[in-house]
Amino acid sequence: MKSWGKSSVILLLAALLLVISACGQQKTGSGGTEQNNPAGSASQTNPQDGQASLKGKRIALIMQFNTGTFSSQYIEGVKDQAGKLGGEVQVFASDGDLAKMASNLDAAVNQGFDGILIDHGQAGALDAGVKKAVEQKIPVVVFDADIKVPGVTVLQQDDQKMAEMTLEQLAKDAGGKGTIVKVWVAGFAPMERRQIAYKAFLDKYPDIKEIAAFGNATNPALDTQTQMEAILRKYPNKGDITAVWASWDEFAKGATRAIQQAGRTEIKVYGIDMSDEDLQMIQDPASPWVASAAVDPKSIGRVQVRYLYQKFHGDKTEDIVVLSPSFVKREDLPKPPEKVNTAQLDKYVKGWGSSEQGNTEWLKQLEGSK
Known part of the structure; x- marks a missing residue:
């Protein structure tokens, strides 16, 4: 009886070890083994499943x-x-x-x-x-x-950077002095950031004076054109206005049309934002709009x-x-009659459209x- 009891215990322990070993491994279809690890299983998920x-x-x-x-x-x-x-x-x-x-x-x-x-x-x-x-x-x-x-x-x-780009070009072209019109509207986060740069610009260039400021986000191009026409009547002489700083391309379009119709193209326009329509206006040598800072x-x-x-x-x-942003200047664009659109602008303006x-x-x- 004593000898038979020891053999039974040994057989029982051997069987228990086999069960434990089997639980620690899991056969794969290829005959290999895979660790029973939830993290490991997740890492084996087909990436196509996630894409789907x-x-x-x-x-x-x-x-x-x-x-x-x-x-x-x-x-x-x-x-x-x-x-x-x-x-x-x-x-x-x-x-x-x-x-x-x-x-x-x-x-x-x-x-x-x-x-x-x-x-x-x-x-x-x-x-x-x-x-x-x-x-x-x-x-x-x-x-x-x-x-x-x-x-x-x-x-x-980068609204402050875009404003700085256009305003510095304005100051350079104007020789650091002159009178300007600002087209801007409050109440919008990007406009408020652009205004920070504008205030710094006026402090930096004390010989550049703002003589008028306006802006309306409702029908912006048409409203700007109407208000700019009134300002041109108020300042009718060549030299009364050096430039217009437009904080949105819709504002720049309206100001540009008013200046062209009045025959006052000595007044230069500097804008922010860019589209195919904007680009055509900047490229036109008869247009007062000469530069704009923008992200595609x-x-x-x-x-x-x-x-x-x-x-x-x-x-x-x-x-x-x-x-x-990128900075687009007329002088960097091809001369008419060759035309360029925003899809081609990367050939002339570094960094455009390649983000x-x-x-x-x-x-x-x-x-x-x-």
């Missing part, structure tokens, strides 16, 4: 302004990048009406869009809707608005979509992304897999 889950995203683009060629080219950039990644974009136009914009944002949240892009707007009107989207796990990426909601990425142009509007749209897809993917994104901000290797793979 990012396709077919419904994206809402909520816009405060939807007029002018800058806006149309920005929309092109958004739709182009989203389409390359397998997404679909619906534009909610607000016609400059903040209450309508807030309503559009609320509608996008209620309709269950996968992601939301916001173009301009103000925190007072949009914060509640943005917070509601975030609470419902809808990622949000904003362009040029003063939104400060945790989890939301805000893109902004199509690039803005593309970068904004990339950051939204990073959020879809679960990547950690920055709170604020600053977009670097890779927000791009990642997996995004490039997703784009290539479509």
